[in-house]
Every structure is written in C-alpha cells, then in structure tokens.
C-alpha cells in the first residue's frame with residue numbers, strides 16, 4: 001500500500017506531455033477492442049506481459065477468471081455484475097475479442113483441485129463451484145497437457161470451460177454467429193513470464209512467440225471466420241470436449 005501511494009506521487013512527478021495527451025484523449029471516451037477476463041491474482045500483470053496502455057482493454061477480474069453462465073432466460077445464474085460488464089463491452093464498446101486468461105499457480109484452481117468443500121469461506125466455496133465442470137473434465141482428459149501439475153492442467157481446462165459459459169449469453173452467441181466476435185483462451189505462466197494461447201488444431205495451449213503471434217494475427221485477416229469455438233465445421237475443441245463423457249452441467253448448447 002505504501003508503494004501504491006508513493007507511486008502516485010512518482011507518477012505525478014514523471015508524467016510528461018505524452019501522458020497528458022493520452023489521458024486528455026481518453027477523457028473523451030474509450031474504444032478498446034478487447035474484453036479481458038482474468039484472475040484477480042496480483043501476479044497476472046497484463047499491462048506488463050501484453051505491453052498494454054490505458055484505454056486498450058476493458059477488464060473483468062475475479063477469483064479464478066470465472067464466467068457464471070446464463071440461464072435459458074439469458075440472465076446470469078450468479079449475480080449479474082459480470083454479465084452486465086460483458087453486455088456493456090459487447091453492446092456499448094462493441095469489442096470484437098473476448099479473452100479469458102488463466103494462469104499458473106492459481107490459488108483458486110489449487111483449492112478447487114483439493115476439493116472446495118475444504119474451503120472455509122462460504123462465498124468463496126460457492127464461487128469455486130463454477131470450476132466444477134472443468135474439474136470433472138480433468139479426471140477424464142488425462143492426455144491434456146500431461147507435462148503440467150494437476151492444478152495447472154485444471155487452470156487451463158477452466159479457461160476453456162469459462163469460454164463455454166460465455167457462449168451461454170445471447171449477446172455473445174449472436175455476435176459469434178455473425179462473425180463479429182472471436183473468443184480467445186490465454187494462459188499466463190508466472191514462473192516463465194510466458195503467455196500461451198489455446199489452439200484448436202493442437203487441442204492445447206501454445207506459447208505466444210513471434211511465430212504464434214503471426215498465426216493469430218493472420219486469422220484476423222480471414223474474418224469473418226467461425227471464430228474460436230465457433231459454429232463452423234472445423235474439428236477442434238468442440239469435438240474434443242464432446243468426446244468427454246463428463247459433460248458440463250452448465251453447458252446449455254443443444
């Protein structure tokens with residue numbers, strides 16, 4: 001906290017013309033093209049690992065980068081704050097990308113893996129229930145990311161699960177069907193300070209180096225596409241997940 005307060009003074013002292021121009025422009029409005037959903041964990045520093053500037057990202061952070069799914073009415077089964085932010089990002093900011101970003105050594109995933117019934121805090125225990133479908137898939141998907149520790153494998157599966165939850169919202173589904181939105185699954189490895197992106201073709205997370213970045217950017221040039229986990233005919237996670245017998249109770253796709 002002391003660092004935070006001193007940091008404000010430091011920023012006031014150092015801010016230059018460029019900063020003033022940036023914030024003066026941003027005071028007139030924001031137009032980020034990405035909604036970034038990540039864990040509240042202090043180490044998930046997207047402004048550092050993705051070199052982002054003020055105004056670049058609309059952000060939702062919560063414990064375990066969860067997305068409570070919508071009921072058939074389109075209303076969130078949990079409290080509506082996150083759903084409201086998702087709808088605002090899509091309808092008002094017209095973001096064209098939503099990134100769900102998990103990370104290694106996630107305390108939420110470690111707790112979910114050990115069994116959320118052991119968590120003493122009642123709200124946290126209930127919240128971790130959103131990761132239960134991913135936990136069920138972890139037991140089935142022994143071939144998925146075998147090089148990782150179980151809680152980190154769960155963290156990656158949880159990213160994919162929360163993306164499925166995103167698709168339960170009409171505002172998300174409609175834009176996917178129109179080719180106006182792409183969903184991305186990212187995973188931040190804290191120890192290596194590397195970011196990975198889920199790739200359908202390899203059914204796994206691939207490090208975002210120069211080559212992978214080129215591949216991702218090339219995909220945008222192919223728009224409109226079926227998008228990540230889209231409705232197109234490409235085989236990928238959809239079929240891979242469909243092969244798993246322990247299917248998510250939150251998955252409301254027909």
Ligand SMILES: [Zn+2]
Pocket residue numbers: 039040041063064065103105106107108109
């Ligand atoms: Zn976390």
